[in-house]
Amino acid sequence: MDFWSRLIAGTSLAPGGNKAASNNPEKRLARFKREYSQLLQVWRGTSNLARDYEAADSIRCSLQDLTTILSDESRRPLPHPCIIFSSSKQIYIPIGKIATTSYNEGIIREGVAFFATLIDSEEENFVENDTFSKSLMNLLVRITGANSIRLSSDTEVEVVELSFNITTKIRLDPEILPAWFTSQQRDGSRDDGQDAHEKFTGKTHKEDFPLFYLLIDYIHHEGRIGDFARTGLLYIIEAASNSVPLEQWIVESDLATLMATGLGALYSQLSRKLVIDFPPDELPPILALSDYEHPVTTMEIVSSASLDFQSHMDTFLSHLVFWQDVLNHCKSVEVKQTLLEHFQVIFLQQLLYPSLLESSDHDGGSSVAVLTYLRRILESLDHPDMIHLILHYLLALPDSNPAPTSSRASVSNARKRKSMDLATMMATQIEVVSTPALFNLVDLIQASLQSQSQQTISVTLQLLSVILRRHHRYAVTTLLWTSQVLSEGPQRPIGAHEKEMDFLLGLASDIGGDDNFDEVYENHIRDSTSMLESHPCSTSLIAPKSGGGTSKFPGSQASIPGAPRDIRSHTLRPEDPMLKILLGILGTFFTNSVETNLSLTGAFVDLALCGFMRIDGWLLPDPSKYVYEEDEEDVEDPYVVGLTDPLEIEEKAQLRTLKKMRRTPKWSESQIPAFLTKIQELVDQISAYRTDIPRFDELLQQRREAFQAASSATATPIPIHQPPARTSLESSRSSSPPRKSGFDTLAQRIFPELGTPSRSNSPRGRRSQDQQRSSSGALSGGYGFATPTSSRNQPPQLPISSGTSSRESSRAFSPSPLRDAENTLRRQGVPASQAAAFAAVDQSILARRVGLPPAKNEVTPIPFPNLRDPDASGGKDGSVQGMDEVNVAGDAEREEDQKLVTVSHVLTNVLVLQEFLLELAALVQVRAGLFGEVKFV
Structure with a gap:
């Protein structure tokens, strides 16, 4: 009945006396004094709080009640007699002593909370009081020292958080710093003749700023405690600019050490x-x-x-x-x-x-x-x-390092x-x-x-x-052999640019494939644009100019003497040792590991990202060495002869210049850079693989679809690229909507466990992203056999996420290519026996080990049996028994001469090369527009 009467009357469930005491300042003060007196009485009557658990618990409860009263009072209207009493009677001094000498974590924790409540009240100037600061720092130093009890992580967090709150107030009001930091005068008997700044050399005086060293002890910790300590220390260092004594003290302390x-x-x-x-x-x-x-x-x-x-x-x-x-x-x-x-x-x-x-x-x-x-x-x-x-x-x-001139x-x-x-x-x-x-x-x-x-x-x-990507100015004179480009303006005519684009895109087309090239290339364009615009050296080239004609960005240069000068227009010399080493690695592209090839292609792209790095001469032919079919420079235009109108003459001259810029230069072997020659050799090697490896195009398309299936196995909508196709590549050189792919390059994409940052935010994505196989079982574990499904019927492409569970991943990597291929062929109307035979043949081809194709003047075909010969299959059932034994001896001999890899490995590297060619073409095209590298007139 009492419950209902309180509910109807709208009264609180708390006892009426406690509510009245809380609302009445006099009664609240009386209760506060009573709790404080009881606290002192128990403390003085106990000889050893560490062993008297009953007394320790009583003191802990009293401290908790005092803190609760203060916290409640600070939220109520004035007056605040309990806070005034705490300040006038300095009750924090005995409370600090009780917590320091108790060796009881419960009392220590309540003592820390009591001090934190006084600081949070922002009344009576506690943070400016020297006595308060000394009492608090004595408590904090003692309970975190070597002779104190081991505190729990929660208590340590509260200690460091309280220290952080103090630094926050120092940052907001530097005038309270003297209450927490005092640079004491030392005995000057041994400092005669020394400068005032040198009297402190090599010495550490923690008693001058105990809060500073308390935070240093916790800056290496993880979690909230480390965050509080590091941020608090940052605030103190920031305050040093407003206090010469603190600045000198920090310099002479062992902070840096x-x-x-x-x-x-x-x-x-x-x-x-x-x-x-x-x-x-x-x-x-x-x-x-x-x-x-x-x-x-x-x-x-x-x-x-x-x-x-x-x-x-x-x-x-x-x-x-x-x-x-x-x-x-x-x-x-x-x-x-x-x-x-x-x-x-x-x-x-x-x-x-x-x-x-x-x-x-x-x-x-x-x-x-x-x-x-x-x-x-x-x-x-x-x-x-x-x-x-x-x-x-x-x-x-x-x-x-010039001598310092500062006083x-x-x-x-x-x-x-x-x-x-x-x-x-x-x-x-x-x-x-x-x-x-x-x-x-x-x-x-x-x-x-x-x-x-x-x-x-x-x-x-x-x-x-x-x-190369982040600190290019340091690489110009050290890692790279460069020469300065003195000419201004674009040097490459539009006709030469179009031929270079046709050459790169033609190489990608020669690799082949059944895919939508337009969408793939559009993603490369976006990615190249993002990478070029975000490059540190490109900022001054594409940013709006100031009134003086230059763009300065303070803070990007080192303040230490000896920093490299502002980067200027330069190009890579063909005899550069680093370039020759990279070309040597490129020469063994198909037998390199995939990680190496992805890192290598990333390095070439990063080498060409800088806006001040001219790509003519080492990546593209040198414009100064162009040769044309016929030189029309000195041929007089018959339509100009006889004209008297200056405007008509000027118009005819402009038309002639435009026609001249659109001429296509003739390339000779001596004019083609070593890089393009090496790329051409790699594409020729693919042609040799296509000739000697049975079902090469079919297996390559299956590998491409395998990556598509893997990229569609998740639901994270981050677009990535798809390898190009021959069909639309031949019909269009333009751009289209973006498309995603199942693989990226490695430089910032293939090592996600090390937290490698992304090259850019573009869809091309040289991303640090885990990629996993499809849970549909379309990819095999041993040699990467994939179900030959049609790319036109693929579901929407999505990237591979690392969030797949272990169970799903194990299913996705389960070696089930034969069953998948057989099921696909059955749906296409192929008998079951033939479907199994085809799948087994493809798997055996993928498992074969091959090396690099021979040079053009050599004739050493890759040893494969004629699969169209009925005897080569070993039986009517389509099995491939005995196929691996055909050239075991030959493989053993070739293993000694060169590195052998599986056909499956070669197929993956072929797709990496095709992706790289498209990326190069997009990079050349975007550079031409962004940096004005092509001239039209």
């Missing part, structure tokens, strides 16, 4: 030996439909698919990005220089470069490891000073001397000291590209791509 050694410790935790691999149930179809084999792992050699490795890598990169955030937030030049000096000496010179120097291609993956780590570092950073330090040192660029140079000199002393101490532990002047990153890249390991070549090509 702790951050650099912490980064080095995380780097040292990474495995020294690494192999790039995928989980068995997440193998991308482009690798599954090739001769991919999972690399061997041991206790020393770690797989990139390992969860432990990925966790260590993410932790290292997150701390590296924190370095970048610190530099971005730091407005003090002195603090920034101190951090960069320590980054270079402790991490770069003593850890990163020695690991590159000691890497080897013969010890099971150390080259793969360090090259991958360097690539991930360059991909994760975009701060110009950090990038400059890394590439300037590793590429052995000349130093340019406060001694501020950074103190920390520089300490870091150099540390570097000297570490250098004494190394018997042989080498510098990039003797062996730099260029030497390492060139040596690794000539390795016998396909994984080493692949990761090196990816590193090369990152440097």
